[in-house]
Amino acid sequence: MTHQTVGHPPGLPDDPRAHVTEPTPSCPVEITLEALRGRWTTLVIRELLQGERTYTDLRQALPALSDKVLSDRLAHLARSNVVHRERHPGWPPRTHYTLTPQGHRLAPVLQALWDWASDNHQPPNPPHRTDQRT
Amino acid sequence: MTHQTVGHPPGLPDDPRAHVTEPTPSCPVEITLEALRGRWTTLVIRELLQGERTYTDLRQALPALSDKVLSDRLAHLARSNVVHRERHPGWPPRTHYTLTPQGHRLAPVLQALWDWASDNHQPPNPPHRTDQRT
DNA sequence: CTGAATCCCTGCCGATACTG
DNA sequence: CAGTATCGGCAGGGATTCAG
Numbered sequence: 494m495t496h497q498t499v500g501h502p503p504g505l506p507d508d509p510r511a512h513v514t515e516p517t518p519s520c521p522v523e524i525t526l527e528a529l530r531g532r533w534t535t536l537v538i539r540e541l542l543q544g545e546r547t548y549t550d551l552r553q554a555l556p557a558l559s560d561k562v563l564s565d566r567l568a569h570l571a572r573s574n575v576v577h578r579e580r581h582p583g584w585p586p587r588t589h590y591t592l593t594p595q596g597h598r599l600a601p602v603l604q605a606l607w608d609w610a611s612d613n614h615q616p617p618n619p620p621h622r623t624d625q626r627t
Numbered sequence: 628m629t630h631q632t633v634g635h636p637p638g639l640p641d642d643p644r645a646h647v648t649e650p651t652p653s654c655p656v657e658i659t660l661e662a663l664r665g666r667w668t669t670l671v672i673r674e675l676l677q678g679e680r681t682y683t684d685l686r687q688a689l690p691a692l693s694d695k696v697l698s699d700r701l702a703h704l705a706r707s708n709v710v711h712r713e714r715h716p717g718w719p720p721r722t723h724y725t726l727t728p729q730g731h732r733l734a735p736v737l738q739a740l741w742d743w744a745s746d747n748h749q750p751p752n753p754p755h756r757t758d759q760r761t
Numbered sequence: 762c763t764g765a766a767t768c769c770c771t772g773c774c775g776a777t778a779c780t781g
Numbered sequence: 782c783a784g785t786a787t788c789g790g791c792a793g794g795g796a797t798t799c800a801g
Contacts, residue, residue: 515670515691521744522669522737528744532794535656536649548763557649559795564764574747585762586801595747603656605739610655610662613708613729666774682783693775698784719782720781 525602528573533558535606537566538592538599541576545591575599659736662707667692669740671700672726672733675710679725709733 510520517523529535533555540546540554551563567590570576575596581587592599644654651657663669667689674680674688685697701724704710709730715721726733 511673513670514689516666521741524744524747525740526663526669529660530793532650535660536647539645555648559797560764561766561796562794565794567764580763586764588763595743598743598746602739602743605736606659607655609729609732609736610658612732613658686783693777694784695776695786696774699774701784714783720784722783 528570528575528599529602531562531566531569533562534566534570535603537563537570538575538596538603541590541592541596542600542603545589547590548588551590570596662704662709662733663736665700665703667696668700668704669737671697671704672709672730672737675724675726675730676734676737679723681724682722685724704730 510517513520518527529538536555536558537551540551546554548563548567551567552558552560555563567576567578571578574593577591577593577596579589579591581589644651647654652661663672670689670692671685674685680688682697682701685701686692686694689697701710701712705712708727711725711727711730713723713725715723
C-alpha cells in the first residue's frame with residue numbers, strides 16, 4: 494500500500510484524539526499550536542530559551558513589538574504554562590520571565606519547525622493572484 | 628554556557644535567520660507555521676498522511692469542514708508544496724490529493740507538536756477574568 | 762518600569778449560492 | 782464532482798493612552 498508514512502510512534506496509534514473530525518481543544522496538536530499561536534510568539538520563546546529576561550530585555554530584543562502585544566503574548570504563554578512570571582518588589586519594578594520546564598520542552602518543537610523549512614530547498618509557489626488587494 | 632537548550636543540530640547556530648528581531652517570511656520557523664496555518668489544516672494533513680484522498684474523501688472525513696475552507700486549505704497547502712493535486716479527466720471529475728515528499732516530512736513536525744502537549748499533564752490555566760464582557 | 766484599556770483596521774472563517 | 786464568488790461576523794494585532 495505505498496504509504497508507510499510515519500510509522501506509529503508513541504501517542505498516535507489508538508488515542509481517540511488522533512481521530513477527531515474537527516478542530517478541538519483536546520487534540521494535543523491543537524493545544525501546542527494554540528500555545529505557539531500569534532505573531533511574535535516564537536520569537537519571544539526564542540529569547541527566553543537563552544535564559545531569564547525582563548520585560549525591558551524583551552522589548553529591546555524585539556524593538557518592533559508593541560507593549561500591548563508583548564503583554565498579550567506573555568500573558569498567553571503564562572496561561573499555557575510556558576513561561577513563569579516573577580515580580581520583584583522595590584523600585585523600579587522589575588518582572589523577570591523564565592521558561593517553565595514545559596517551556597523548555599518546546600525547544601525540540603521549534604527545532605522540528607525550523608528543520609522542516611530549512612531542509613526544504615524548494616521555495617513555496619507564488620500566491621494565486623485572483624484579486625488580492627494588498 | 629547556560630544555554631545548550633537544544634544542542635545545535637544543523638541550521639541553528641550561526642544562521643542569521645535565527646537572530647531576526649521581528650517575524651519575517653525568511654525564518655524557517657515562520658515558514659513552517661505559515662504552511663500549517665489556519666484552522667483544519669493539520670487535520671487535512673493527517674488525512675493525507677494515511678494515503679491518497681479525493682476531494683470527496685476529505686469532505687467525508689471532515690464533515691464539518693465547508694467547501695470554501697477545504698478548497699482554501701488545499702490551495703494553500705499546494706502553494707506550500709505540501710500537497711500534490713492531480714486532476715483526472717472524464718466524468719465524473721475526480722481530483723486526487725497526495726502529500727509531496729515535503730508533505731510527508733511534516734509527520735515528525737506534527738509528532739513533535741503532539742508530543743509536547745501529550746507529555747504535559749498539567750493543563751493550561753483558566754483565562755484571566757478581569758472584566759470580560761461576554 | 763511594567764503593564765492594562767481603548768480604538769480601529771484587517772484578515773480569517775463559515776454559510777450560501779453558483780459554475781465547469 | 783470539484784470547486785469559485787460573495788457576504789457578514791468576529792478575533793487578532795498595532796498605535797496610543799493611562800495606571801500601579
